[in-house]
Each structure stands twice: as C-alpha cells, then as structure tokens.
Amino acid sequence: MGAWGYKPLESDEGLDVxxxxxxxxxxxxxxxxxxxxxxDAMKREGFFGESFDxxxxxxxxxxxxxxxxxVMYLExxxxxxxxxxxxxxxxxxxxxxxxxxxxxxxADIRAEVPDADGIREIVELWRESECWVxxxxxxxxxxxxxxxxxxxxxx
Numbered sequence: 001m002g003a004w005g006y007k008p009l010e011s012d013e014g015l016d017v018x019x020x021x022x023x024x025x026x027x028x029x030x031x032x033x034x035x036x037x038x039x040d041a042m043k044r045e046g047f048f049g050e051s052f053d054x055x056x057x058x059x060x061x062x063x064x065x066x067x068x069x070x071v072m073y074l075e076x077x078x079x080x081x082x083x084x085x086x087x088x089x090x091x092x093x094x095x096x097x098x099x100x101x102x103x104x105x106x107a108d109i110r111a112e113v114p115d116a117d118g119i120r121e122i123v124e125l126w127r128e129s130e131c132w133v134x135x136x137x138x139x140x141x142x143x144x145x146x147x148x149x150x151x152x153x154x155x
Contacts, residue, residue, distance in 0.1 A: 005131075006126070006129075006131040006134040006135040006138055007068060007138055008061055008064035008065035008067075008068045009065055009068050009069070009080075011061060011065075013057075013058055013061040013062070013065070014061055014064070014065040014068070016047075016062075017042075017047065017061075017062050017065035017066060017069070018065070018069070018080060020041075020042065020045060020047065021038065021069065021079075021080075021086075022086065024038060024041055025086065025088055025089060028088070031088050031089055031090040031091070032089070032090065032091045032092070032093065033079075033089055033091070033092045033093070034092075034093050034095075035070065035092060035093065035094040035095065035098040035099070036095055036097065036098045038066070039066075039098055039101055039102075042062065042066070047059065047062040048062060048063070048105075052104055052105070052108060055108075055113065055114075055115035055116070055120060055121075056115070056121070057121040057122050057125070059105070060105060060109050060120070060121075060122040061122065063102055063105030063106065063109075064105070064106065064109070064139070064142060066102060067102050067105075067106060067142040067145075067146055068142060070092065070094065070102070070146070071141075071142060071145045071146070073089075073092055074145070074149070079092070094149060094153075095153075096150060096153050096154070099146055099149050099150045099153065100150060102146055103143065103146045103147055103150060106139065106142055106143040106146060107143065108120075109122060109123065109139060110139055110140070110143055
C-alpha cells in the first residue's frame with residue numbers, strides 16, 4: 001500500500017481510480033456521468049469483485065475512492081480537482097442502486113467483514129498504522145454521506 005495520507009485518494013490505489021475515471025471521461029461525448037455506468041465499467045476493468053463475498057484490498061480502496069470522488073462532487077460541484085478531463089463533467093446522476101453498491105462496500109469495511117484469511121486486509125493495514133483513528137473517522141464520514149444521499153433519493 002503506497003499511501004501518504006489516510007484518505008483513499010491519498011494512495012496509489014486511489015489514484016488508480018482517478019486515472020481510470022479520467023480515461024473514462026475522455027471517451028464520453030457529454031458532460032454528464034451516470035454513476036451506474038462508471039461502476040459497470042469499473043467492474044469490467046477489475047476494480048470490483050464478482051460479488052461482495054470476494055474481498056480484496058483493491059476492491060475496498062476502489063469503493064472508498066469512488067465514494068470520496070462522489071462526495072467531493074456533492075460538496076464542491078467539481079469532480080476531483082477539475083483539471084484536464086474532469087473539468088468537462090458538469091453533472092453526475094447517482095441512482096439508488098449505485099449508491100447502495102458503494103454503501104455496501106463501505107458497510108462491509110466498517111463492520112470489518114473478514115476475508116478468507118480471517119481479517120479484512122484494508123482494516124488490518126490501517127489498524128496497524130498511526131492514522132487508524134483518522135482513517136476510521138473518514139470511513140464513517142463517507143458512509144454517512146453516501147447513506148444520506150440514498151435517503152435523499154428516496155424522498
């Protein structure tokens with residue numbers, strides 16, 4: 001894990017998500033993103049497993065990074081740092097199913113659902129770090145913010 005901070009986008013794997021999204025946006029003809037289409041494309045490219053039972057550090061960090069990017073958009077109106085291809089995006093539609101997909105990953109990480117080795121790797125790595133409390137707090141923030149969007153979408 002190459003990380004210089006506790007947030008998902010402060011890691012090599014998180015920046016892999018940013019790079020993927022930048023390439024994805026480059027192929028779009030519009031200035032609009034459907035979160036469901038991004039998730040489908042990420043699944044095809046191996047950012048997520050076949051099911052939630054397939055637990056992997058990279059899948060977890062991908063979900064957290066995507067959540068962080070979406071929350072960043074909600075709070076600033078910009079996707080990532082709005083440079084290059086990102087400035088092209090003016091709207092993101094997040095349907096309930098897509099938000100629930102991200103929330104499920106966040107919930108499983110939060111609940112420390114174990115992998116085949118008995119402990120979820122992302123939890124194990126962060127628990128052993130000096131930033132455990134900050135990381136856990138950020139996870140809780142992302143979880144609550146995505147959950148709030150689901151509740152808002154139901155109204």
